[in-house]
Amino acid sequence: MSMGAAVILGNEPGSFPYSVLAERHPAIIEQVREAFPYGPEQHRALDALLDSCTKGVIEPLPGGAWAEWGIGGYLGQSWFDVPWLWSESHFYRRLLDAVGYFGDGPWHGIDPFRPSKLAELDSPETDQELTALDELAALPVEEQGAALVHGSLWGNRADLGFRLSDGAAEGRDAVPDLVVDDSERLRSLLDGVGTLCLIADNAGRELIPDLLLLAHLLEHGRVERAVLHVKPYPYYVSDATTADVVDALRRLVRAPGEAAGYGRRLWDAMADGRLRVRAHAFSCAPLPYADMPDDLRAEIGGAALTVLKGDLNYRRLVGDRWWAPTTLFADATAYFPGPVAALRTLKSDVVTGLDGRTEAALDEAEGRRWRTSGTHALIQVRP
Template sequence: MSPSAAVVLASEPGSFPHSVLAERHPAIIAQVREAFPYGPEQHRALDALLENCTKGVIEPLPGGAWAEWGIGTYAGQSWFDVPWLWSESYFYRRLLDAVGYFAPGPWQGIDPFRPSKLTELDSPETDQELAALDELASRPAEERGAALLHGSLWGNRADLGFRLSDGEAEGRDAVPDLVADDSERLWALLDGTGTLCLIADNAGRELVPDLLLLAHLLEHRRIERAVLHVKPYPYYVSDATTADVVDALRRLVRAPGEAGRYGRLLWDAMTDGRLVVRAHPFSCAPLPYADMPDDLRTEIGRASLTVLKGDLNYRRLVGDRWWPPTTSFAEATDRFPGPVAALRTLKSDVVTGLDARTEAALVAAEGQRWRTGGTRALIQVRP
């Protein structure tokens, strides 16, 4: 489909994208500043980034990086006047430069978000969620699968993690939590599937449910092999990297009961190749998946199904545009290679695939807050 909807920008004061650039990014700089005892050089660079991202313009990156991702097109423009997807990604790349992540030296390769990731992974809430797996163990496999799917969908909403969806409540509510639910189509595709690609979102308590879902699918032979795509370097505060996958697996392996059993299953699956981790450079690109390079397009195109987790991946999947919410999900994803599914909690304005009745009920109940508040979710599938 040739995109017709306008690209999301952050130039309108009061809009959600504007608040991210004007308020959230400065708060993230403050958080990173306190995460490690950085030296004067890093603090000066963080000060400069704070000034630049709120009042300055897009500047070239060291070493000519991002040349193929539009830096030449947007250099000299305000952060608020370029595509929001692009400026958000550029911010995190600049943040890593500021703390010395890429440069030779003592801070090279040090994840500035790691302390918060580990705190979340080792929290009492994670203990409670993992303990809930023991209760699920007595349920039929289909019910366990449904609960794990919802745990993966809702991520770190602990009150919903691993519980079975109340189908009757969904029917009673004028506006259901799931604004689109293709779960039956998803399970139909996950029936003897060869290779499943899962493009991960966040680390910590959101990555753990993703891994548990993969473990369930492998154990019950609904898939033969899983390829888990993560970020090659820290990104968007909590996005998962290979190190985060290892941390999550270690957390599971040392847990008691069912959680530990799942952890050992996943550990064995990695050692024998049934679970593979990928960290392609394009995973940190400021571009939609329609623009993915040929090697990644070929790899994903060979998969039986690709599942994309989270809000950012959804924006990259359909294009970060002001689509009318009733735009067909199939049409918005027609440039993605192979069958695709999205598991997403809504945390930004972009959405497709809703029916007109659901959209009208959401607007009547909440105005436009339903798009960004994280209280609604969707499961969408394009076979």
């Protein structure tokens, strides 16, 4: 893979990465502070983190943590001057330290983002989306599968019915919502294959469609086994952990109608090993997948297909760099140890695999905003 494109930093005022570091991270600190009745120790640590991440420099982590993930090369540098992917990840690791997540005290293992995750799971919108599964059951199996892929792709913008997009309308639209659509290639790869790895993104209303898709693929023999990769600890506010998978499965099993059937089938698949949850440490690494360790590379290399969900996983898959949007997806993922697919709603600047005409139409209609607004998506496959 060519490394000619520059790594994205967060030090350009007015840029999207700069706004995340300067505005989003301080806002997240305040949200976490208000979500729990933390004591003085946590409040002092959150104050110190706010000061550090906006005006300070990278400092050592307790116990030599992250030595293997390059922290030594960034010590003493501004948070804005190191790779943005690294800096963002470092912020969430620091946030967990501040609230005592890794400590020996009573706040050990308490997810600071759990209240917002549960509120989303219990929302009326989730009820509506699960009720829509009753209508989905009347469709032919192939159409169900296609609708569930779109549900997984759009997550909580799945339009309440995992509704099939109007393919003809997409073609007519000068600025399509789906900027790359390799869904036919994806469908052809999911044809009675062995193991599917799905690397999850967010919890709540975005994890449920992922689970529904896995249930469908397992039930209809499109895959024999599935491995769901989640984060080993809370990360990027809403990223899914094992606890979030359990909450989502409980939510499905308790639901009326077809949703409960999906939940029971998934529960049974966990029990007999057809569905496994994996929480590899590298899932929270501040590094691209090109740097994955040998054990993970071997595991993924043994899968028939790996599907990566969401924006952060896409940045890690192709490398968080200023690629020209027409850079071939196959070139950017040539290192990946097996067939790979990306289901991603665009929420950051990185994108590959567009044709020049689509890029020009998007730029003309929206400037750079199409890259970060979450209103466009892609399905990309490298067999």
